[in-house]
Amino acid sequence: MSHNHDDFDGWHKPSELNNADIDDLERQLIEGVSLSSGYSKADVSKAASAERDYVVSFEQLDSDVQGALGLYAEAAQDMATAGLELSLGRHFACADYCNQVAEKAAQAVSLVRFGHRTTYDHDLRALGTQVGAPEKVLQDLEQLTPFHPEAFYMDTPPEIADEVINAKQANEYMTYARNILRWTRTIVLSA
Numbered sequence: 001m002s003h004n005h006d007d008f009d010g011w012h013k014p015s016e017l018n019n020a021d022i023d024d025l026e027r028q029l030i031e032g033v034s035l036s037s038g039y040s041k042a043d044v045s046k047a048a049s050a051e052r053d054y055v056v057s058f059e060q061l062d063s064d065v066q067g068a069l070g071l072y073a074e075a076a077q078d079m080a081t082a083g084l085e086l087s088l089g090r091h092f093a094c095a096d097y098c099n100q101v102a103e104k105a106a107q108a109v110s111l112v113r114f115g116h117r118t119t120y121d122h123d124l125r126a127l128g129t130q131v132g133a134p135e136k137v138l139q140d141l142e143q144l145t146p147f148h149p150e151a152f153y154m155d156t157p158p159e160i161a162d163e164v165i166n167a168k169q170a171n172e173y174m175t176y177a178r179n180i181l182r183w184t185r186t187i188v189l190s191a
Helices: 019-032 041-061 066-088 091-114 123-129 136-146 149-155 159-164 166-186
Strands: none
Touching: 066 091, 066 159, 066 166, 091 123, 091 136, 091 149, 091 159, 091 166, 123 136, 136 149, 136 166
């Protein structure tokens, strides 16, 4: 992995090394480094301070890219399952999976941006707001909020759930979920 020179870690591209740098590096490799090797206390203090700043700035990133990729993959799988449920005529199951796609996608963004999942109360629009979703995505999240099973079954008995949602509606819910997944993809895969 090549590094550009920066104030924190001191790495250089090979083309940026001059002969004095190479000679100094060879001397340090052969003789080792000590505090009496020509560096003042101010130089050592400055280097230590820069290292502390680097560690703090790295810790502030707080990103869980691996977790985000895994959650994004689950959301993509749920999207495929939603399509299968639609083709089988199980419209509520399709809507439920679309709701899960939306939640997992938004939480994947949370993992990238904050390093942890965001706490929320099944209001997908509120979750989207917390993770910085644009207005169009917030609207799509809002459309899918009612299909969390806990909320949906409060007003609808499970035995008639598929009759309450028709194929056209389920197809619309899939469109919302796809839009949310596309938005998430650009964030998670570029992290």
